[in-house]
Amino acid sequence: MASSVDPRFGVALRHFRERRGLSLRSLGQLAHRSKSHLHELEAGLKAPMVDTARHLDRVLGAGGVLARLVDAPVDHVAEAGELRARVAASDVSGDVLERIEQGTDDLASSYPTLTPVDLLPLVRRHLAYVGRLLDGRVTLAQRRRLLVAGGWLAVLRATVHIDLRQRTAAAAHVRAARDFAEHAEHAEIQAWCLETRAWAGLTQGDYRAALDLSEQAQRVAPRGSSARIQATAQEARVWARLGDVGAIRRALDRVERLTANLPVPERAEHHYRYDPAKAAAYTATTLAWAGDPGAEQVARAVLGDLDPHGDGGARPRRSASARLDLGLALVAAGQPDEAVALGAQAVASGRVVPSNWWRAVELLTKVEQTGVPEAAMLRDLCTEYTPGQRPPADRTTG
The missing domain is CATH 1.25.40 (Serine Threonine Protein Phosphatase 5, Tetratricopeptide repeat)
Structure with a gap:
């Protein structure tokens, strides 16, 4: 998916359609557009033309909101570059660290339930807030907490971009997450960056690269961490695509040992906290x-x-x-x-x-x-x- 698709357009289109009480089919009849085309626009799978956005504005009475979103597309790569530049800044400020950390966990916990197109604007907003705070001054300890939160948000954003097949944006935000993690000296986020790239490689059919990245993630991940379990399970899935039965069994055996007596985490739905149900699903x-x-x-x-x-x-x-x-x-x-x-x-x-x-x-x-x-x-x-x-x-x- 091209990085010029602004996910806010789909969210706004759905909002105005539902406000009018219209289904996709009924909106299609009013706007003379196919149901599948409108579905793609709402899901962020297709970039709308300006004329289409203006037409939908008129049909839905959206007051030009949709057209303005098309005229000002999001530059995901530029946003990621700005975040990476801010990571190296030394003067930061902020007194809302606990709220940021809570919000980060909330977003990671929303990943299994929200659609990618709905989750992406929320992650963008929180990540931009962290970026603004990195322009100010706080203690070294506070700065590290900001960097850690930014790292989690950036790798989550990369994952959502992968889900939407926005490869350029995904790669940019994996790099941003890696920079956050390196400056914070946070090994688990570094491992998740590698595992996320492995998953992207697997979805694109690049199995050898996915295998190498899964193995790198296991080496970087702290012992007993969710990242190590996830990367090992990812390795098993890559071997399944490659058809190596012996390697599959060895990888699954390692997953079983890593998850033996694994307790259910406080928030089992959290994307970066491994739970027994996820282990079974991957198997x-x-x-x-x-x-x-x-x-x-x-x-x-x-x-x-x-x-x-x-x-x-x-x-x-x-x-x-x-x-x-x-x-x-x-x-x-x-x-x-x-x-x-x-x-x-x-x-x-x-x-x-x-x-x-x-x-x-x-x-x-x-x-x-x-x-x-x-x-x-x-x-x-x-x-x-x-x-x-x-x-x-x-x-x-x-």
Whole structure:
């Protein structure tokens, strides 16, 4: 995704549409635009044209707000460069450190529930606030706390950009997070920067780079830290894509040892605090990708824990991914009908983020190869929801 897409446009469009009580379909009829095109605009998957923004302003009575957002696009790279320059400043001020740290934890805990396009403006705002405070004066101890908060926010922002497939912006903010971490001498944030780059490589099909970065992250991460566990689990997933059964098992064994007797953290939904449920979910993904016969049982247990009532649960993004994992396992087990149903639920939930879309494509490809007629329904859903409105089979699965 190009860095010129301002995520505020999608948030504003959704606000004015919902204020009018309109669905995407009804707005499409009023504005003479397709539902899928409006979905892409709201999700930040497509940059709006100025004429389109002005037309939607008139239809929704938005008073020119949408057009102004298009006329003043966000330069993510410039923002990241400004943050990196501020990290080296020595005179800072601020008396709200506890509130900043609380806000940082709140945002990291919102990652599993908020859509990327809704979370990104919030992270940007908090990160800009930290940047302003780094222009003032505080004690060395206070300055380090600001740097640590900035590091967490920058790596979270990079992760959200990866979810939106905004690669240039993601890379810029990983570099900014690394600078924060180096100045704060914070090894765990440094490790998360490496792990985040590994995840980006995995989503882009660059498995060897992802493997190297996962191993680097494990070496940098403090003993017993969430970053070390996550990087080890990430390594297992990379080996699954590479098809090395022995390496998969060794990596999963290390994850099991690292998570043995792991307590549930105070905020289990926190993106940077590993919890037993995440360990199980990563194992299910790894086994499903590897075509392991045990994948179905693990994936069913994970989905049952995440979404016991079938409504998405408290972590709808994880639930959508769990459905894709179970679907893939079921195809391998010769049960494509149920795999189609699970894939349809995942796609229609709207919780499969752009960086994970290839996983839905992979499931579609697998079920179509079985010849099951129900696959046509899944293809229709994928065509409706896929970024760019291109047929899923034309995309690389990585």
